[in-house]
Amino acid sequence: MRTFDYKPAGSVAEAIGLLQEHGSDAHLLAGGTALILMMKQELVQPEVLIGIRDIEELRGIRELPDGAIEIGALTTHRQAEHSPIVQRHAPALAEAFGHVATVRIRNQATLGGNIAHADPAQDPPAMLMALGASALVTGPDGDRSIPFDELFLDYYETALADEEVLRSVRVPAMPAGSRARYVKFLPRTQDDYATVAVAAWMQLTDDGVCSDLRLALGAAAPTPVRAVAVEEALRGQRLTDALIEDAAELVRDEVDPIDDVRGSADYKREMARVWVGRMLHDLLDEGAAARGAA
Amino acid sequence: MTTHQLSFTVNGTSYERSVPAQRLLIDLLRDELGLTGTKEGCSIGICGACSVLVDGELLSACLLPAVFVDGKAVTTIEGLAEPDGELSPLQDAFIRHGGFQCGICTPGQIIAATALLDEVQLPTQDDIKSWMKGNLCRCTGYYKIIESIEAAAEVQAREASVS
Numbered sequence: 243m244r245t246f247d248y249k250p251a252g253s254v255a256e257a258i259g260l261l262q263e264h265g266s267d268a269h270l271l272a273g274g275t276a277l278i279l280m281m282k283q284e285l286v287q288p289e290v291l292i293g294i295r296d297i298e299e300l301r302g303i304r305e306l307p308d309g310a311i312e313i314g315a316l317t318t319h320r321q322a323e324h325s326p327i328v329q330r331h332a333p334a335l336a337e338a339f340g341h342v343a344t345v346r347i348r349n350q351a352t353l354g355g356n357i358a359h360a361d362p363a364q365d366p367p368a369m370l371m372a373l374g375a376s377a378l379v380t381g382p383d384g385d386r387s388i389p390f391d392e393l394f395l396d397y398y399e400t401a402l403a404d405e406e407v408l409r410s411v412r413v414p415a416m417p418a419g420s421r422a423r424y425v426k427f428l429p430r431t432q433d434d435y436a437t438v439a440v441a442a443w444m445q446l447t448d449d450g451v452c453s454d455l456r457l458a459l460g461a462a463a464p465t466p467v468r469a470v471a472v473e474e475a476l477r478g479q480r481l482t483d484a485l486i487e488d489a490a491e492l493v494r495d496e497v498d499p500i501d502d503v504r505g506s507a508d509y510k511r512e513m514a515r516v517w518v519g520r521m522l523h524d525l526l527d528e529g530a531a532a533r534g535a536a
Numbered sequence: 537m538t539t540h541q542l543s544f545t546v547n548g549t550s551y552e553r554s555v556p557a558q559r560l561l562i563d564l565l566r567d568e569l570g571l572t573g574t575k576e577g578c579s580i581g582i583c584g585a586c587s588v589l590v591d592g593e594l595l596s597a598c599l600l601p602a603v604f605v606d607g608k609a610v611t612t613i614e615g616l617a618e619p620d621g622e623l624s625p626l627q628d629a630f631i632r633h634g635g636f637q638c639g640i641c642t643p644g645q646i647i648a649a650t651a652l653l654d655e656v657q658l659p660t661q662d663d664i665k666s667w668m669k670g671n672l673c674r675c676t677g678y679y680k681i682i683e684s685i686e687a688a689a690e691v692q693a694r695e696a697s698v699s
Binding site: 243244245246247248249250271275276278279282291293295343344345346347349350432433475511 | 537538540555556557559560579580581582584587594595596600601603604648651666667668671
């Protein structure tokens with residue numbers, strides 16, 4: 243690993259000041275699992291690392307008055323996985339955090355680092371996208387909120403400007419009758435990246451009509467992607483097995499996977515279809531069971 | 537290149553060290569403190585050979601900047617036995633149950649299992665497999681490792697109920 247300067251910041255304002263001072267030579271360092279790894283491999287060679295792990299205002303998970311929750315950028319994956327607030331709000335989100343790598347990495351890696359790293363095979367981003375989350379960032383000109391649908395531009399590239407700091411992620415309230423799920427297809431080993439991953443949020447009315455849904459896929463394109471055509475085919479419909487099977491076919495054209503050790507692009511397209519279909523069936527069954535129990 | 541003055545403990549002993557920003561914990565432990573029980577395998581956070589505890593939390597020393605342990609308490613494999621040399625229940629169980637073959641992954645396996653038993657007194661086999669999936673054994677002695685952890689958990693639970 244090349245030499246560099248380490249400059250710890252005590253506040254977001256101080257971190258932004260250091261980013262302005264050092265420009266593109268600088269990177270923010272939180273947990274370090276992704277960045278240190280890329281520096282060891284000399285894929286990135288920053289001259290300055292700005293330490294943000296002591297910034298208190300980036301910590302904590304809270305419930306907001308409108309029913310949303312806000313997760314601070316320095317929350318580790320393990321804290322999010324075990325947070326009663328996250329588990330109560332969206333169990334599938336806690337589960338997605340728990341799918342990342344191993345306990346060791348989840349103890350060190352942060353939510354903010356995961357998102358800023360923008361690895362399309364990561365688990366939380368697709369789930370957050372399906373939940374309609376947005377990222378709150380602060381820069382020299384103040385705060386702005388970026389919806390997850392607009393956050394990822396390409397492999398390892400986000401919409402954050404060079405001098406912006408990701409503060410937190412806001413996950414909106416879960417309306418009545420809505421539920422979410424995450425599935426990670428792992429045909430090789432349990433600590434692997436997904437071959438494909440499917441995250442879904444769906445709202446069903448009392449009479450079984452899908453009033454709204456969001457589907458996002460991980461490890462299937464240069465960024466996490468929404469399966470908009472599948473969503474459009476099902477929104478407002480009373481779901482049947484045939485309708486679900488037909489809609490799931492549409493996901494093939496929404497993903498853009500690569501050939502790698504986890505399978506060919508064709509195989510991943512087919513697995514995207516299979517897992518989207520299973521996901522929709524499961525959400526429908528779960529919704530029916532919940533109504534039956536009510 | 538900035539240098540940083542660190543104050544930390546390893547296995548209960550206090551240290552003051554000045555380190556360059558790029559120093560990683562694995563190198564601080566092995567090269568500067570002579571604690572070579574912590575091994576470096578993959579160097580990319582996957583294999584678990586460099587597992588250590590920092591304030592009780594299981595981490596990869598190969599990915600951890602040394603500046604992160606300022607003010608913290610580090611535990612390595614050298615710190616598990618009692619001062620009189622009596623092994624921890626996990627160390628003892630790994631010997632009794634053949635939980636190692638070549639031994640290179642063993643310090644990491646035992647440190648990871650120590651963190652597990654700190655959190656869950658009597659883990660199920662599934663708990664053990666899920667927790668330990670981050671520690672690879674290329675001799676593939678996984679069944680014996682699971683057996684060792686189960687045996688140690690029973691010993692520790694028995695000791696806890698007696699005391």
